[in-house]
Amino acid sequence: MSGAAGRTGEAPVLHLEGLSRRFGQVQALDRVSLTLRGGEVHALMGENGAGKSTLIRLMAGLDRPDAGRMALDGAALPPxxxxxxxxxxLRFIHQELHAVRGLSVAENMHLDHPYPRRAGLVHWRALNRAAAEALARLGVTDLDVRRPMTDLGTGQQMIARIAATLIDDAGAGDRPAWLYVMDEPTAALTGEEAERLFEVIGGLTARGAGVLYVSHRMPEVLRLAQRVTVLRDGRHISTLPLAETGQERIIREMTGRDLSALFPERGPDPRGAPVLEARGLSAPGLHGIDVTLRSGEILGVAGLAGAGRGALLRALMGTLPRTGTVTLAGAPLGRTPAQAWRQGLAYIPRERRSEGLMLRRAITETVSLPHLARLSRAGLWLSPRRQREIAERLGRDVRLKAASVAQACEELSGGNQQKVLFARALAGRPRVLLLDEPTRGVDVGAKFDLYRLIRGLAAEGVAVLLASSDLPEVLGLADRVLILHEGRLAGERETAGMTEADLLAAIYGARAA
Structure with missing residues (x-):
């Protein structure tokens, strides 16, 4: 990455000094200062509402600060x-990539760049060559840039988006890309895709680029960052080298709570009689699974990427065709999502934005969607007042933070969007709750609210099937854990006394077997 260094040969330095931004009565950012340097990964952490998104919008020039300034190597930047x-x-990489359907990888990579031309026409060979060369600078040589972008996995699309910033078309006086702001970049990636991204980040910083890494995933921050900044309630709390801080201090500064308080204390064992039983359950990606889930039990599902965690939940919910026998409270479980909802099964999907929420519609509509028949009169007239009352009551139960239940879901933070899905699940008074990565992309404070809610539901007799790649989450919540490998049940363990190392050993032992 030639040109990533400053004009004097030293690493560029971006100073953010005393930035403030108010929206109506809300002080979203209050005199925040930050220094970003080329050649390092700087993590930005904070709960939803801490001011991270506002700071990024100011850096991108999408909003103007009410006070403060930004300067690159001492020269002021216009707000x-x-x-x-x-x-x-400066370049900004978001988790929502919005690839253009019908265009190739190379064409998508050139959306922010002029297409090379020859004799007035697009020079396709030069366009493809420029895209391939940009990818090669990240060490990626196995990606066909002529393929449709939407054929790629999310991780490959993310890497192509980063590589696009290396296409050389800088105008006179422009700096090449040197600072990458990555907002929850691994939220939609598999473990293997995330590893590839981490390699790319290492290559960027080795060439002198800087990365502002925004994530709720603590292990990633501890692995990647050299410095960590914590925001809370729009204020700067600390900026420290990673060697001078750690997970417990970061969480305490983000939330005001100690790490030990993240998982609610376990009460008496609430497990009762079997409520959901599957025998010989098979579906795309699953082979002959036997599962028994008891009332009041939280049953974890663990395994490597592609092991079948999500497929198990989707097969039970009816979004995947299945064979085998499944009963709920002794009765055969319906084979469609509508039948499953009616029988008392509730489902929170992994991809809340694309599979769970109606982003541009009101909270009330998402909450009531699977329950319209029960909420309507004679199956014909839907009562908006009843919809609103139920959404408001359940919003209080899940600690939803929103202006009102008429607010559009897309305007909510990730944690509050997830709470809307929990409210929707509770609206059906479920007997069984299926959770697929329930705290993915959710900050630590919202995680605590959701963990307390899950534990409280189990105490009331709701059976919970929890599929998660977050091993501390599985161990902190589940009573038992199923270990899947390549769609088959490879083991079953009680979690009492089990450590993360024990669970990892069981998962990798299943792969070796």
Missing amino acids: GAPAAMRAAG
Whole structure:
């Protein structure tokens, strides 16, 4: 990455000084200062509402600060000017990639760049060559840039998006890309895709680029970052080298709570009689699974990427065709989602934005969607008042933070979007709750609220099937854990006394077997 260093040959330095931003009565950012340097990964952490997104919008020039300034190597940058930020070498990588269907990888990579031309026509060979060369600079040589972008996995699309910033078309006086702001970049990635991204990040910093890494995933931050900044309630709490802080201190500064308080204490064992039983359950990606889930039990499902965790939940819910026998409270379980909801099964999917929420519609509509027949009169007239009352009551139960239940789901933070899905599940008074990565992309404070809710539901007799790649989450919540490998049940363990190392050994032992 030639040109990533400053004009004097030293690493570029971006100073954010005393930035403030108010929206109506809400002080979203209050005199925040931060220094970002080339050649390092700087993590930005904080709960939803801490001010991270506001800070990123100011850096991108999408909003103007009410006070404060930004300066690159001592030279002031104009506020509210996206083009100036791009010319200064700043690039922004979001978890929502929005690839253009019908266009190739190379064409998508050139969306922010002029297409090369020859004799007035697009020079396709040069376009493909430029895209391939940009990917090669990240060490990626196995990706066919002529393929449709939407044929790629999310991780490959993310890497192509980063590589696109290396296509050389900088104008006179513009800096090449040197600072990458990555907002929850692994939220939609598999473990293998995340590992590939981490390799790319290592290559970027080795070439002198800087990364502002925004994530709720503590292990990633501890692995990647050299410095960590914590925001809380729009204020700067600390900026420290990683060697001078750690997970417990970061969580305490983010939330005001100690790490030990993240998982609610376990009460008496609430497990009762079997409520959900599957025998010989098979579906795409699953082979002959036997499962018994008891009332009041939290049953974890663990395994490597592709082991079948999510497929197990989707097969039970009826979104995958299945064979075998499944009963709920002694009665055969329906084979469609509508039948499963009616029988008392509730499902929170892994991809809340694409599979769970109606983003541009009101909270009330998402909460009531699977329950319209029960909420309507004679199956014909839907009562908006009843919809609103139920959404408001359940919103209080799940500690939803929203202006009102008429607010559009897309305007909520990730944690509050997830709470909307929990409210929807509770609206059906479920007997069994299926959770697929329930705290994915959710901050530590919202995680605590959701963990307390899950534990409380189990105490009331709800059976919970929890599929998660977060091993501390599985061990902190589940009574038992199923270990899947390549769609088969490879083991079953009680979690009492089990450590993360024990669970990892069981997972990798299943792969070896």
